[in-house]
Amino acid sequence: MGLNKKNTGVRAVAVVEMALLLPLLIVMLMGLLEYGWLFTKAHQITNIARNAARVAVLPDSTNGDVVSAVATQMAQVGMAGKYTMTMIPSDVSSVASGQALQVSLSAPYTGISLFNCALIPAPDALRAAVTMAKEGP
Numbered sequence: 001m002g003l004n005k006k007n008t009g010v011r012a013v014a015v016v017e018m019a020l021l022l023p024l025l026i027v028m029l030m031g032l033l034e035y036g037w038l039f040t041k042a043h044q045i046t047n048i049a050r051n052a053a054r055v056a057v058l059p060d061s062t063n064g065d066v067v068s069a070v071a072t073q074m075a076q077v078g079m080a081g082k083y084t085m086t087m088i089p090s091d092v093s094s095v096a097s098g099q100a101l102q103v104s105l106s107a108p109y110t111g112i113s114l115f116n117c118a119l120i121p122a123p124d125a126l127r128a129a130v131t132m133a134k135e136g137p
Helices: 005-056 063-076
Strands: 084-088 100-108 125-133
Touching (some): 005 125, 063 100
Antiparallel strands (some): 100 125
């Protein structure tokens, strides 16, 4: 049994359809993966900012404690050296009990993106800020 013209024509149409749709499907898949990665990294930065604020509000904490905690956690998630941290006020040991203290983190997304593809819109940076009240007597 050989191929007849009808089966060959159907197969040719299927190949052409696949050739037209495959690039679109690949871009959509890359977009899904990139946004999943983006949300994962945003969640990690938010958690690290929350943990840094938790360290900062302890009664006997210092700036070094906060910087060390952030550096360790950012290294664990593969973002060592790719971030900026701001503390308000800048000296955590000078904050009185009950006063607000804020820790902010920012990391450029281009350095941590999965594909870094211009076809997939993504933010320039991921940011998180957490404010807590200083603990103590």
